[in-house]
Amino acid sequence: MKRIIASFAAIAACATNYAAEERIGANISSDTVWTADNTYILDDQIYIIDGAVLTIEPGTVIKGAPSATAATALIVTRGSKIYAAGTSDAPIIFTAEDDLLDGSLGPDQTSLWGGVIILGAAPVNSQKLGIAKDSSATPAVDFTVENIEGLTNSPDNDYTEFGGTDPDDNSGIFRYVSIRHGGAVVGSNNEINGLTMGGVGRGTIIEFVEVFANKDDGFEWFGGTVDARFLVAAFGNDDSFDYDQGWRGKGQFWFTIGDTGLVASEAMDHAGEHDGTVDFSSEETERGLGTIYNATYIGTGSEDEGIFEVSDDAGVRYYNSIFRDFAKHGVDVLADAEDGLIDQEDGVARIDFESNIWWNIGNGGTLNTTDVLSTNAVLTALLVSASKNNAIEDPMFYGISRTTDGGLDPRPVMASGAWSNTRFDYPNDPWYIQADYQGAFGETNWLYGWTKLSQDGYLPAARESSASTATSVSATTSVADGSFTNINVVVEGELPRLFIIRARGRKLIDDQFDPNAVMDDPQIEITQRYVHNGQIERLNLPAVTGWIDREDVIEVLGARVGLSTLRPAENRPTDDETAAVAVMSLNPGVYVIKVTDEAGAGGAVQTAAWMLDR
16 A cells, blocks of 8 residues: 655754645545645645545644635545544644734635535435436436536546445544635635535544634535534634535534624625525435534624525424524525425424524514514424423623634523523434533533634633543453453543544564464454433444554554554564554543454453543
8 A cells, every 4th residue: 555654854954843845736646644744735626536545643734825727625535535633732724825823814814725625425415316327328427426516527537526325434534623714716606615525424523623714605515414513613704504415414512603893795694504405306315404403603793694594495403502693584494495394304393493592683683582583484483482492592601702802702601591491302322412501612612722713812811621631541451262351431521532442463462472372353342331311321333343444544643642553663563454443533421342353262452542632
């Protein structure tokens, strides 16, 4: 397997602390690692192609050069992957080439480059799902795919295609990433957003992502099934969270804030623009459905912006959230989506808003009455129904300043109803964190450290502790034939943590173990224990084997916490391709990690789990 690893020679030769610049002008067609010692400049629209994997070290900066022809962007094509796993203290930053990272670029500097586009093979509803490629056509037509907006499609390749039939498709990890000063309007309804996701599957991890000062939408989903949480869209010029073409996914802890200093034409349009079908797509399973818990959406108070626009028969559900300062309207349901107020899925209306706080909505933001929550009378009646537990009240944030005066703290004070109002029950799904508050923030302000909002002084200087400590568990045991070994991992605090979990057998030979007494082919089984409605539930996660398919990211993340390599090395020559490694985002809770041999044999094995968020 060929790899391109950035050289450290230029860094070692310099007497300064500045990162060396490496200009990227060609597509990435083989496995590649970008390191924090370099700053990477995108000179064009750079595609990761041919199943290649791009691994980006925490703390790496990638910049997009200005272009007179097409906005620079990084595009992950179908079948390829990106492993961009930053940390709260060392985020991965995508920004414009002119950004000195000193705070000199603010909310009014947008469209200085394009953005990041991830394309996957999960279902979309803009094409006829389930129909195989028509090989009789010239060229062959695949009716399960679409071409993403903002890019030029070429008949010579399929780089811009997205969609397919695999809801579990995996495009990698995109975590603790900040995308700044991008967005490009190529033409009418044809834009590059901050983070664009086309047909991305739920096997992909997307969490802790910020889009700051983007010309077009902050986040946009085109179909797919990927779940996403801890998202920030700050000071964008269009919609903060936009999904269409049948996205069927989950969201939690989404935050947006608009900038009152921007002219009306550059202010937020909607916090959420949610579209469902295209003209010929009418089956219920194709209409899409987004279910979001714990959002905090703060507008500018401008009469040109509303909270939501729902159209094209979209399914939209928001629970335990807070919306304030949108002077135009609350929820605008267009005529082609009104069926969702009545039609049900899983026994619940496809359009549903429950246990939310609403404040300063409609009529210029001066009135707080039920008749401005929606332009649709039926929805208004639903929103004010006592059974929906919606409240029109001041959520009482610590601060919502939009300048670099340290006054932005969107946590509710303890006297806020966000802590005491009736909350909508979370589903029995361990992906969701069972928060005891409404809105995107509880006691922990998770914006600290990794966001531009934090780095440029929008947040208060004091940083709250997340009540979590670094975790490392390791044990080497000898397992009898047909038996197993296990360790327990406890994740504390309010936030999910990224872990690398490893079971190695053959590599123990380098530690002076008898080659005939080590486990030949270990596999990892993880049981998650979590609390739902006061009851302890258990979930057995799929077994994990192997590591070669993610070799670069395993080595990069392992080195961050001091793990010895699994690759052959001068002083550790054993080639251990049978070790099992998982990289997982674990919610607060208790996990049992069990290791067995795939063939039922025994032997010595080291089982270990290291928390990467330190």
